[in-house]
Amino acid sequence: MAAVIGLLDILMCDDCLTNEQYATITQIRKCSTALLRLLNNILDLSKVESGKLVLEETEFDLGRELEGLVDMFSVQCINHNVETVLDLSDDMPRLVQGDSARVVQIFANLISNSIKFTTCKCNCHTA
Structure with missing residues (x-):
């Protein structure tokens, strides 16, 4: 998965891309990153179950x-x-x-569930 994301990064550096192509590749990269995050979530679950999950505390830009x-x-x-x-x-x-990674994981699950379980055309406010 990391190789796919890396290749997309290289492709995004191509000056010959149209705006539409660049936007499409950007979206593919975001979806690839989401898939990588999902795979990591599955691996994390096994770490939690075995008591081997280690939290990595760093400073990051929440916004x-x-x-x-x-x-x-x-x-x-x-x-x-x-x-x-x-x-x-x-x-x-x-x-x-x-x-x-854990904070993003939590918010991603909340946003995903909010979208998934919204039954009418509504606004999903994340505040």
Whole structure:
């Protein structure tokens, strides 16, 4: 999966791409990243069950991570006729301390479930 993402990164550096091609490749990369995250989630579950999951605490930009998630789920939103709005409070700290992979994993599951279980054309607000 990492090789696919790497090749997509190389392809995105091509100056001959049209805007539409670049946008399509960008979306493919986001979906590939989501698939890699899903595979890692499955591996993490086995680590949790065996008591071997280690949290990695670092400083990361929570706002940027959330923006990336909303962007990553944009196709799923379109397919389910759901509009996703990310509303970050001005007083929310952008840089936070924690395990960014686990935080992103939690928010990805919340957003995915919100989209999946919305039954009418609604807005999904992430605040």
